[in-house]
Amino acid sequence: QVRVQESGPGLVKPSETLSLTCTVSGASINSYYWGLIRQAPGKGLEWIGNTYYSGSTKYNPALQSRVTISIDLSKNQLSLKMTSVTAADTAVYYCASLLMVRGRGVFDIWGQGTMVTVS
Amino acid sequence: SYVLTQPPSVSAAPGKTATITCGGNNIGSRSVHWFQQKSGQAPVVVVYFDSDRPSGIPRRFSGSKSGNTATLTISRVEAGDEADYHCQVWDTSIDHPVFGGGTKLTVL
Numbered sequence: 001q002v003r004v005q006e007s008g009p010g011l012v013k014p015s016e017t018l019s020l021t022c023t024v025s026g027a028s029i030n031s032y033y034w035g036l037i038r039q040a041p042g043k044g045l046e047w048i049g050n051t052y053y054s055g056s057t058k059y060n061p062a063l064q065s066r067v068t069i070s071i072d073l074s075k076n077q078l079s080l081k082m083t084s085v086t087a088a089d090t091a092v093y094y095c096a097s098l099l100m101v102r103g104r105g106v107f108d109i110w111g112q113g114t115m116v117t118v119s
Numbered sequence: 120s121y122v123l124t125q126p127p128s129v130s131a132a133p134g135k136t137a138t139i140t141c142g143g144n145n146i147g148s149r150s151v152h153w154f155q156q157k158s159g160q161a162p163v164v165v166v167y168f169d170s171d172r173p174s175g176i177p178r179r180f181s182g183s184k185s186g187n188t189a190t191l192t193i194s195r196v197e198a199g200d201e202a203d204y205h206c207q208v209w210d211t212s213i214d215h216p217v218f219g220g221g222t223k224l225t226v227l
Contacts, residue, residue, distance in 0.1 A: 045221070060215070101168065106150075106207065108173070
């Protein structure tokens with residue numbers, strides 16, 4: 001059974017870089033597409049980006065200039081780096097596997113999420 | 120960009136049927152997915168690809184769509200169904216996902 005566990009800094013200062021890691025267990029990370037999604041307090045879900053082990057990535061245009069998603073095959077992990085954070089980046093950050101069928105995807109397995117506060 | 124519109128809240132009494140809608144331009148031509156998110160928890164997919172249920176999801180949860188509206192129907196509502204529900208589609212024109220704003224289901 002595939003599981004994903006996010007780990008993050010908890011608290012980040014404004015203008016600094018947010019770094020978080022998602023550790024995959026129960027399967028090889030290169031068997032799936034992966035996505036990152038966040039949810040600000042009391043708000044809806046916001047897609048951050050997707051990645052595949054081959055290095056193919058796509059980002060939310062609203063965040064693209066500040067976001068990098070990468071995969072470490074040796075550790076079975078994916079990571080997110082978001083630069084120049086502000087209070088608006090305060091959110092729960094989720095990793096999820098992305099099931100792609102005929103070019104259309106659904107996030108089918110989610111991690112528990114990690115809360116990141118910018119202050 | 121593609122926009123999905125959900126009502127902020129819906130309510131239903133135990134044993135009754137809850138209907139949650141997700142509106143989008145010609146959504147009938149897209150695959151629609153539904154997530155349940157209980158308070159303080161991660162989302163869980165309850166219906167995917169319009170009407171399929173993942174293993175372990177009760178048959179009380181069903182999805183449908185027509186024209187510009189997709190619908191999640193929860194039959195015989197239980198107290199444990201109280202949660203936020205989010206719809207999602209894939210915007211093939213720009214090759215990325217789109218989420219609706221979420222609907223809070225209150226069980227009366």
